Amino acid sequence: MPFRANPWFSCNAAIAGIVMLAIVARPAHAQTFHAVTVEPFVIITDFPFPQAPQVRDHLVSLGERLHAELGLKPVRETVKIYLLKSPERYQKLLLAVMPQLQVGDTQRHGVFLRRRGEMPAMFVLWSDRVGTVLRHEFTHATLSANVANPSIWLDEGIASYYEAESLAAANLYRETLEPRLAASSAWTPDLARLERLRQMPEMGPMEYAESWSWIRFLLSGPPEVRDLLPKYLAQAASDNNPRPLSASLSRIYSSPATPLSDQWRHHFTASSEPSKRSTNSK
Ligand SMILES: [Zn+2]
Numbered sequence: 045m046p047f048r049a050n051p052w053f054s055c056n057a058a059i060a061g062i063v064m065l066a067i068v069a070r071p072a073h074a075q076t077f078h079a080v081t082v083e084p085f086v087i088i089t090d091f092p093f094p095q096a097p098q099v100r101d102h103l104v105s106l107g108e109r110l111h112a113e114l115g116l117k118p119v120r121e122t123v124k125i126y127l128l129k130s131p132e133r134y135q136k137l138l139l140a141v142m143p144q145l146q147v148g149d150t151q152r153h154g155v156f157l158r159r160r161g162e163m164p165a166m167f168v169l170w171s172d173r174v175g176t177v178l179r180h181e182f183t184h185a186t187l188s189a190n191v192a193n194p195s196i197w198l199d200e201g202i203a204s205y206y207e208a209e210s211l212a213a214a215n216l217y218r219e220t221l222e223p224r225l226a227a228s229s230a231w232t233p234d235l236a237r238l239e240r241l242r243q244m245p246e247m248g249p250m251e252y253a254e255s256w257s258w259i260r261f262l263l264s265g266p267p268e269v270r271d272l273l274p275k276y277l278a279q280a281a282s283d284n285n286p287r288p289l290s291a292s293l294s295r296i297y298s299s300p301a302t303p304l305s306d307q308w309r310h311h312f313t314a315s316s317e318p319s320k321r322s323t324n325s326k
Pocket of ligand 1: 200
């Protein structure tokens, strides 16, 4: 789940920074925080964490994959990673930095924040899915370093795709889509609808799952679509109004004999994998 710079954030950024420092430093919390620099990260934890170099290596490796598969440049700036075991401290920190968050947002296991004039920051609650959440949020960090204002579906779709280490481990979203497909033959995926979404609250579980499925279709679908996403991202890096991916896909599948939704459905159903729940990070 990313939060982008906007006027509210800009005018409150300095205040939020002070509050965050207070939470980390105030003796009343009687909590020792640990900060380790493993470039390009500063990892801040509320418990001793000797595995920081392994986390760095894992995320740098993911960055190399994002470069190889999507053409995204590796993150060069320092990224703060707050990795907390205490749910109470985690929620308190999120609300101190982003007071406008809803209670439901603080239940998420991961949040990425980029604000003008501040280091980008990942907030991650320790859990048995911590690796998945770190990969999801780091993908947001990498994409946001390349594309200033990615559309919501694209941002979440790419992060959801790369949060899994392999396609076989990414079945949460498949499990979300399958009942909808089975329940209604009238339902069809609609990328143009996703492209019109502008607010995070519009992204429900179905929207996450469908966004994931479109990224998956673009990266592992028919050969004729596989270069669209890297080309789109390269254009989006310098152009705030790139041609929508739905338009590029519609041009490829302009024949009535090969409608896009049929191509999507064929790819989705043909690539069946054993179900295995993976994550709830956003
Ligand atoms: Zn996300």
